[in-house]
Amino acid sequence: MDVCVIGAGYVGLTTSTVLANYGHQVFCVEKQKEKVEMLKTGEVPIYEPGLDTMLVSSIEAGNLAFTDDLAKAVKKSSIIFIAVGTPQNSDGSANLRFFEEVINELSPLIDTYKIIITKSTVPLGTNEALHGKLLEKGVSPENFDVVSNPEFLREGTAISDMLHPDKIVIGVKSHTPIQILQKLYHFIHAPYMITSLTGAEMIKYASNAFLAVKISFINELAKISEAYNVDITDVALGIGMDPRIGHHFLQAGLGYGGSCFPKDLAALEHQSLKMNVTPHILQAAQLINNSLIDSYLDKIEKEIPRYREMKITVWGASFKPNTDDTRHSQAVKLIERLTKEGCEVHIYDPVVFLKVENTTSYKDMYESIEQSDLLIIATEWHQFIEADWTIVKEKMYGDQVVDCRNCIQPYTLKRHGLKYIGVARP
Numbered sequence: 001m002d003v004c005v006i007g008a009g010y011v012g013l014t015t016s017t018v019l020a021n022y023g024h025q026v027f028c029v030e031k032q033k034e035k036v037e038m039l040k041t042g043e044v045p046i047y048e049p050g051l052d053t054m055l056v057s058s059i060e061a062g063n064l065a066f067t068d069d070l071a072k073a074v075k076k077s078s079i080i081f082i083a084v085g086t087p088q089n090s091d092g093s094a095n096l097r098f099f100e101e102v103i104n105e106l107s108p109l110i111d112t113y114k115i116i117i118t119k120s121t122v123p124l125g126t127n128e129a130l131h132g133k134l135l136e137k138g139v140s141p142e143n144f145d146v147v148s149n150p151e152f153l154r155e156g157t158a159i160s161d162m163l164h165p166d167k168i169v170i171g172v173k174s175h176t177p178i179q180i181l182q183k184l185y186h187f188i189h190a191p192y193m194i195t196s197l198t199g200a201e202m203i204k205y206a207s208n209a210f211l212a213v214k215i216s217f218i219n220e221l222a223k224i225s226e227a228y229n230v231d232i233t234d235v236a237l238g239i240g241m242d243p244r245i246g247h248h249f250l251q252a253g254l255g256y257g258g259s260c261f262p263k264d265l266a267a268l269e270h271q272s273l274k275m276n277v278t279p280h281i282l283q284a285a286q287l288i289n290n291s292l293i294d295s296y297l298d299k300i301e302k303e304i305p306r307y308r309e310m311k312i313t314v315w316g317a318s319f320k321p322n323t324d325d326t327r328h329s330q331a332v333k334l335i336e337r338l339t340k341e342g343c344e345v346h347i348y349d350p351v352v353f354l355k356v357e358n359t360t361s362y363k364d365m366y367e368s369i370e371q372s373d374l375l376i377i378a379t380e381w382h383q384f385i386e387a388d389w390t391i392v393k394e395k396m397y398g399d400q401v402v403d404c405r406n407c408i409q410p411y412t413l414k415r416h417g418l419k420y421i422g423v424a425r426p
């Protein structure tokens with residue numbers, strides 16, 4: 001099938017590459033010219049394991065092309081994905097500027113039947129409004145169907161998540177496009193969840209909100225557990241054994257970040273308040289998440305009152321392991337706070353070379369801890385969990401390690417003469 005994907009971010013690139021890899025003819029349209037030029041040579045602007053190899057082989061097979069020419073791509077395609085960003089406005093609402101720009105550019109180009117699929121996460125009612133707008137702009141109703149097909153991939157495992165999702169959510173106004181979508185996704189074996197356009201939008205927000213609430217729940221329990229000298233990792237393991245609860249998203253620590261959870265919770269809260277519904281749980285989840293950096297700083301101050309005069313190394317800058325994305329990264333926020341407090345901050349991340357004023361970034365993990373008084377682990381990269389603690393002990397001046405992700409066994413550090421500070425890990 002001939003497909004046009006608008007937006008070459010995480011979602012657009014993964015969608016384009018996977019569809020092209022399974023035999024579809026894909027045009028990926030990106031408005032940033034330098035990004036297009038880079039992608040044409042097979043260079044991927046983001047760190048996403050496995051994406052570069054699949055992208056290059058799709059280009060070589062002649063199934064994937066990059067362009068900034070929307071008109072050309074739309075003309076050749078019967079299926080159009082919108083995968084542009086929907087960032088956060090200062091009042092918490094979703095900013096639909098990019099989405100609306102696409103609709104304005106797209107509508108005059110629709111002169112034969114096209115399925116317009118929204119992959120971007122958009123507020124409730126956006127796809128209904130899109131349908132109305134296209135009619136208003138004079139697009140013939142026979143020439144299009146709008147589909148809301150939200151994406152559930154995670155950064156770091158984007159390809160595998162897209163190939164093996166637990167469901168495909170399809171929001172429609174009419175059943176006409178469903179069979180075509182099933183053909184498009186012939187290589188994915190997952191149940192279809194068919195609902196209304198707005199139902200699909202809500203499923204997407206609800207999924208992210210539920211996962212974020214789960215994280216804030218375990219972080220609240222971690223605070224209570226700490227007060228009672230209970231190990232939160234035991235609690236997470238214990239409650240997770242109940243299949244109704246499950247083990248996922250019960251890792252206590254510095255909280256959630258990234259390009260989606262913070263903005264999607266804020267957007268859902270905004271949509272809820274707009275309808276005079278107070279979203280107590282969503283508000284509490286955000287409140288807890290926003291308190292976590294302070295909690296760790298209080299903890300550090302309690303254990304090491306002179307920490308502001310110290311040389312501190314932070315391991316981790318990305319919002320989670322296996323990505324170079326630092327959008328809304330709790331690690332970066334922590335680094336910025338430490339710098340503001342006057343600490344001398346040194347940083348190492350396996351893929352991010354962070355540039356923050358008054359900090360020093362390193363390309364070598366062990367070099368970054370030379371003569372450090374304190375080591376803070378802010379992102380649970382595998383390299384940190386598997387660190388050689390003998391080297392760490394030798395190189396550091398101090399002996400304290402703050403594990404903001406509860407990702408290291410306390411006794412591993414103790415065995416090497418290092419002091420472990422986690423949350424609720426007696």
Ligand SMILES: NC(=O)C1=CN([C@@H]2O[C@H](COP(=O)(O)OP(=O)(O)OC[C@H]3O[C@@H](n4cnc5c(N)ncnc54)[C@H](O)[C@@H]3O)[C@@H](O)[C@H]2O)C=CC1
Pocket residue numbers: 006007008009010011012029030031032035083084085086098101102119120121122151152153154155259260
């Ligand atoms: N990042 C993720 O893991 C996931 C993101 N989402 C949602 O998918 C959407 C996209 O997210 P990302 O891929 O992270 O966004 P992104 O911000 O990384 O990439 C969006 C791309 O679209 C391009 N763009 C903007 N306007 C354009 C236009 N008029 N024509 C052509 N290209 C244009 C931008 O230049 C940018 O390269 C968002 O709504 C997000 O909430 C959903 C699931 C996962």
Ligand SMILES: O=C(O)[C@H]1O[C@H](OP(=O)(O)OP(=O)(O)OC[C@H]2O[C@@H](n3ccc(=O)[nH]c3=O)[C@H](O)[C@@H]2O)[C@H](O)[C@@H](O)[C@@H]1O
Pocket residue numbers: 121151152153154155156208211215248249250251252253254255256257258259260261319320
């Ligand atoms: O809409 C989106 O963009 C995506 O948002 C998340 O994916 P992602 O942001 O890539 O990352 P996650 O693995 O969900 O982690 C999000 C944040 O939660 C934190 N987290 C996760 C799990 C946990 O137990 N504890 C915890 O603090 C991570 O460190 C990270 O900062 C969702 O998991 C995806 O399903 C969704 O498609």
